[in-house]
Amino acid sequence: MTDRDMDQTIDYYGDEEDISALAQLHTAVISALSPFIVGNQDLIELILIALLAEGHILIEGLPGTAKTTIAKAIAMVTGCEFARIQGAVDLQPADMIGVRIYDQQSCEFNLRKGPIFTNVLLADEMNRVHPKAQSAFIEAMSERQATIDGITLPVPRPFIVIATQNSFELEGTFPLIEAQRDRFMFSIGISPLSPDEELAVIKRASDGTLTWNRFAETLKPVTSPDALQAAIAQVSRVRMEDPIHRYIRDIVIATRNHPDIGLGASSRASISFVKGAKGAAALAGRAYVIPDDVKKIALSVLIHRLYLTREAEIEGVRPGDIIRDIMDRIEVP
Structure with a gap:
């Protein structure tokens, strides 16, 4: 999509009487991702719905099912910032939200924001995070803000948490607390690829087109965070x-x-x-x-x-x- 097309998209979202631009956005995202993402069309569509509805999504599936790739690709194609948190038992709330650090030269505390201050946040293997640290997500997910040492800051908009968990591996995991699970608008399990889809993955791996660098070089945004914010407002008026x-x-x-x-x-x-x-x-x-x-x-x-x-x-x-x-x-x- 050219810069001119981008401008037209932003203007189109401003028209409250015509919502067809959102269907065009759906088509544009699927078209942009289809050369790189095999299968998982239902998941991609559900993430788009959650993004436009200001919700969050929980994904269950085995490792190696393109969960991280899909999350990063959605961020790239929508022009959004991306950050990732890898779940671990020793992960602390400050590792996600951020801290204030004392600067001896200036004799002041400097605020260092954590990865939660982004547009698309991938919380990978969230059920490996201790419940105390899991609760740190709740404020950001429900109120679109985070508090660092008593200082409350808004997270960027749009904001979506894409969390993953492996339900087949229980050792060293903590089931998501009820309050945390309820914050997710959607939950979806990733199904294994069909034989034809698996063959497509093999062929792309064979010809060298199944690499992230190749992906990142050619994938271009089809919209922007500002356009998405206008789209979110329009969705609320459906x-x-x-x-x-x-x-x-x-x-x-x-x-x-x-x-x-x-x-x-x-x-x-x-x-x-x-x-x-x-x-x-x-x-x-x-x-x-x-x-x-x-x-x-x-x-x-x-x-x-x-x-x-x-x-x-x-x-x-x-x-x-x-x-x-x-x-x-x-x-x-």
Whole structure:
């Protein structure tokens, strides 16, 4: 995309009557990433929705499934700053947020900001972080600010946390605390590549096109943080009528009354449904929400928020199956 195209995109986002530019942004991002990212289209789209809806996303998957590459690529293609925090048991809140350091020459304390002050933050293997340090994310994720030695500073906008955890490796890990999990708008598991996709990875590795340096040299921004902020404001104005409101209410209430669920979804899940459905509608080029937008994000909104009863766990009940059962039973407006 040329500088002229970029300017047109920014101006287009300013038009409240026409939301088709967001669908164009979706297409532009997918087109820019497709030569380098194999598969994972659902994950890329979900990250875009979360970014436009001012949410955060939790990714579960094995190592080597391109989680870091996708996060860095999203930052590059949107013109955003990127930072990474590698989860470790000895990670301290100050390592993420920052510290004040005394300068002997000036006899003053200088503020050194941590990696949390960025646009796209990858928290890799977050379940290796001690719960005390995990809680340091909560203020930034929910209030878009961080406090260093009593000094509260805003994080850059837009701001999204993309956290990963490996659910197959439990040694040396700490399950995310309930309050932390609930801050994530979406959770998604990365599925293995299909045989054709795996073959594509092998061919790209063979011809030398599957390297980050090659990626970084050719990937250019298709938008900017300022344009994204305008897009976020536009997404918030996407219309949602009362039948959709009640549809979301019925879904969330159903999780609280299901016999296999010990603890259902909180009201924060309802808010995530509203914001996420508006983001999905906008990326589809619509200025209004339809039931399919809610269905599209339902699994990702709910799956990390439901805590099964002990009996259900013993019987091998899966949260995803419960969510699908709820969605099948709730009347669609």
